[in-house]
Amino acid sequence: MFKHHPTLKFIWDRGIWYVLTFLVAITINFFLPRFGSDPIELIMSKQKGLNSEQAREKKASYMREFGLVEVLTTATTEDGGMLMAPDGSPVTFEQLKAKNLLTVNERKTFWISGVTVTDPLALKLSLLKIIANGKKINGFDPTDSSVINPETFAESIKDALTLDEIKSLAGITFKTNSKLVYSLKADELSKAFGGPVTMVNGEEANVVKQNGALKFFDNGDENVAPALIKQGTAIDSQAVNITVKEQVQYALEKTSKGVTLSPIRSPLVKQYLLYMMMTLRGDLGTSFVKYPEKVNTLVMQTLGWSIGLQLPSIVIGWFIGNLLGALAAYKRGLFDKVLFPVALFLNSFPFFAFGMILIYVFAGILPIFPSSGGYANDVVPGFTVAFILSVAYCYVLPFMSIFPIFASGQATGMRTMGIYELGTSYVKYAKTLGIKENKILMYIFRNAVLPQLTGLALMLGSMIGGALITEMIFSYPGLGMALLTATTNNDYPMIQGSSLLICITVLIANFSVDVLIGFFDPRVKAGMSGV
Amino acid sequence: MATFEVKNLSLHYLTRFGAKVHAVSDVSFEMNEGEILGIAGESGCGKTTLVSGLMGLCLPPLYPTSGDVIVDGESLMGRTPAEIRENVLSRKVSMIPQGAFNALNPTRKIKDLAMDVIESHEENQSKKAMYKRIYDRFELLGMDTARVLNSFPVQLTAGERQRSVIGISTLLNPKMVIADEPTSALDVTTQKQIIGMIFDLLEKKVFSTMIFITHELPLLRHVADRICVMYAAEVVELGTAEQLVFDPRHPYTKALMSAMLSAEEGAKGRKPEAIEGAPPNLVNEIAGCRFAPRCKYAHPECKVKKMEIRIVGDRQVRCDYAE
Structure with a gap:
């Protein structure tokens, strides 16, 4: 492939290995929590005060989030019961449709689940227009100029206005849901499935004998789905009302108390593929502890803190470290004799230990700086002067615990590279040619900085996960802290998501270095094009 | 003179x-x-x-x-x-170094190194004029000039590198x-x-x-x-x-x-x-002829008497006994 494009071929050759590594990383990430104790059992054992129905729902949702079970669109009764075919498998909406058991009922139900008034004046004008056509809206008096209360307002227009009229309202945004109602006949149901269809609810299992209605939710807002099911309106009080709901697949189990539904675990291969698909789509799952918050959102909230702490320390540390190292290599003498041992000492110092010493000295003995947190407790996060000052104040110690150590590492590396380059033949030759001193210095810096650039890119890659321990020591609200909290709470999706994110950034950094070094260093470039 | x-x-x-x-x-x-x-x-x-x-x-x-x-x-x-x-x-005075491969800066093109030499000695030279000068000199050396000048040292053969070094060393005559x-x-x-x-x-x-x-x-x-x-x-x-x-x-x-x-x-x-023995240590002052300890023809006084350059015929020899 790419026979005539050596550069593309080079990128492809490297890239394919990175993609493979990434897939291996996902695989490891998938299998690790599946060794040892079951994460679902662990998290369920921490749940208190749930009845069996709620516990089942909760467990099912955890399992679903963790990719342990298959998700089907099942026919479910309003209170969470399920229709089960004679062979014990859940009846799906697709099955009902395929077997022509559903007849569309004309009635449509529509409701608003959330209202935000964006422009009260425009809203008032459009409402007045509707009222002028002879409609009456409860709770809205055109003569009263008081502010519209979104909560009661939603209720009142829902009853008074048609869907089209509501949609025509200006200055307001809605979250809307509507549902299509199908009717379902019990005798046809049992005929179609070749036996009695059971409705399982709680610990009871009853054969469906009455006709009912099936409500199909056209869901505009996925987050409110469980609540909406309860808002469904029964069409026939005698009937079994069935709603269509995305649900995990359950198996019917007979126990001493009666019956119970337990989610069917998918085979491992299927779980793996599910997880793989989810990850490749960029979905890191849902946190167990902060359910139903997505891991993506949680990670994004912490990411800014981590990057804010690490990026300046790395970039400033890289520049200052390399400058000092280059100076030490070039000047030698006293400057080098002082700088080198200090840099070597700092460099071999574990930064978490350095952080602890800083806390002990500057927050303990001399209480100048706060010992923990990203901002003071008494300020509200926001774009205010007080908040920014507080953040800057809390930033000093964590920054100082990383920056000197990183800078000294760069300085020792640069010094060694500089001394090596100074002794090379090309520098000696350049000197015999009488090339100006500053030009020779530029040669040395240019060549010595190449491996340092690699180091910079790698550090930027490991930036997100680089200061985990520092964040833990300083209780800094970054990814490290989030990971620590997740670990102590058995929040497996969060742990998996964060570690995968760290892995991805490291891989991307490595890949960029691999490719970019080929463009910066003619020696590598020549090897690349096969000259 | x-x-x-x-x-x-x-x-x-x-x-x-x-x-x-x-x-x-x-x-x-x-x-x-x-x-x-x-x-x-x-x-x-x-x-x-x-x-x-x-x-x-x-x-x-x-x-x-x-x-x-x-x-x-x-x-x-x-x-x-x-x-x-x-x-x-x-x-x-210019030098042609040993081992042309290492003598050239690996991250600098031949033309840039040559231009650095000119710039370091002559002020206010336009890039174009310098390139022309370098080009003519390299052409004289009989090389694939345009390619060599725009190459990094790694892209050249050993012979081309050696020629480039000679070309750069003798650029300012x-x-x-x-x-x-x-x-x-x-x-x-x-x-x-x-x-x-x-x-x-x-x-x-x-x-x-x-x-x-x-x-x-x-x-x-x-x-x-x-x-x-x-x-x-x-x-x-x-x-x-x-x-x-x-x-x-x-x-x-x-x-x-x-x-x-x-x-x-x-x-x-x-x-x-093979010549027996090893050259003397240059840290110490050496009294006599420096080669005396290894010399087959050494006289006893060679080890004490300092040898000076003598003119023998039309050549110079640092040995009192050489004819």
Whole structure:
């Protein structure tokens, strides 16, 4: 492939290995929590005060989030019961449709689940227009100029206005849901499935004998789905009302108390593929502890803190470290004799230990700086002067615990590279040619900085996960802290998501270095094009 | 007047503990325009140190002890390094280093390095004019000029790199070119190519006066007009190439010649005669002849009596007993 494009071929050759590594990383990430104790059992054992129905729902949702079970669109009764075919498998909406058991009922139900008034004046004008056509809206008096209360307002227009009229309202945004109602006949149901269809609810299992209605939710807002099911309106009080709901697949189990539904675990291969698909789509799952918050959102909230702490320390540390190292290599003498041992000492110092010493000295003995947190407790996060000052104040110690150590590492590396380059033949030759001193210095810096650039890119890659321990020591609200909290709470999706994110950034950094070094260093470039 | 004159040049290295290593002592010779002088000697006899001295580039820990180098009537000693860089290096004296591969900055294109040389010595040169100048010079060297100039050293063959180095070294038409072991550690074919190249350049008048340093005496016969043999920091014999190769007078030159392997008839089974012993330590003052401990013809007084350069016929020999 790419026979005539050596550069593309080079990128492809490297890239394919990175993609493979990434897939291996996902695989490891998938299998690790599946060794040892079951994460679902662990998290369920921490749940208190749930009845069996709620516990089942909760467990099912955890399992679903963790990719342990298959998700089907099942026919479910309003209170969470399920229709089960004679062979014990859940009846799906697709099955009902395929077997022509559903007849569309004309009635449509529509409701608003959330209202935000964006422009009260425009809203008032459009409402007045509707009222002028002879409609009456409860709770809205055109003569009263008081502010519209979104909560009661939603209720009142829902009853008074048609869907089209509501949609025509200006200055307001809605979250809307509507549902299509199908009717379902019990005798046809049992005929179609070749036996009695059971409705399982709680610990009871009853054969469906009455006709009912099936409500199909056209869901505009996925987050409110469980609540909406309860808002469904029964069409026939005698009937079994069935709603269509995305649900995990359950198996019917007979126990001493009666019956119970337990989610069917998918085979491992299927779980793996599910997880793989989810990850490749960029979905890191849902946190167990902060359910139903997505891991993506949680990670994004912490990411800014981590990057804010690490990026300046790395970039400033890289520049200052390399400058000092280059100076030490070039000047030698006293400057080098002082700088080198200090840099070597700092460099071999574990930064978490350095952080602890800083806390002990500057927050303990001399209480100048706060010992923990990203901002003071008494300020509200926001774009205010007080908040920014507080953040800057809390930033000093964590920054100082990383920056000197990183800078000294760069300085020792640069010094060694500089001394090596100074002794090379090309520098000696350049000197015999009488090339100006500053030009020779530029040669040395240019060549010595190449491996340092690699180091910079790698550090930027490991930036997100680089200061985990520092964040833990300083209780800094970054990814490290989030990971620590997740670990102590058995929040497996969060742990998996964060570690995968760290892995991805490291891989991307490595890949960029691999490719970019080929463009910066003619020696590598020549090897690349096969000259 | 001679173009290039070395007058009793002595150089020493200062070690960390304050000891002086006299790496070059009392070297004198003069050269005229168009002459090629070969300098031969064992490893460690001071050849490369002498090169630094000849260029006036004495950087610590190397210091001049005494003597002078005069190029075109200008003395090189006692001038600041900045002055030497500005006026002497590349302009008057230039060096062709050993191992052209490592001599070129790996991350700089040949043209950029060449431009740096011009920019370092001449102010306010336009890029275009410089490129033209470099291009013409490289064209003269008979290369695929446009490609070579726009290449990084790694992209060139060994021969192209060597030519580029020669081209860059002689860019500012120096009076004197010093080739410091340009053929060492190379196979015979490549050696031959490089010697051929140097002759080519001499023919094309790119440069005319040259000092050729090597530890292979027979090679010098093909290249040099005169040969200077060094031993333990001193010149032991200086004469024409024919004289030194076929009729060496100093015991060291003789020993050096008989230690050489040659392709003559009946050479099979003949043992090359290694010179017994090792060169003296240059940190200590040496009272007598420096070669005396290893000399086959040594007289008892050789070890105490200091040998001075004598003129024997039309050559110089540092041995009182040489005829």
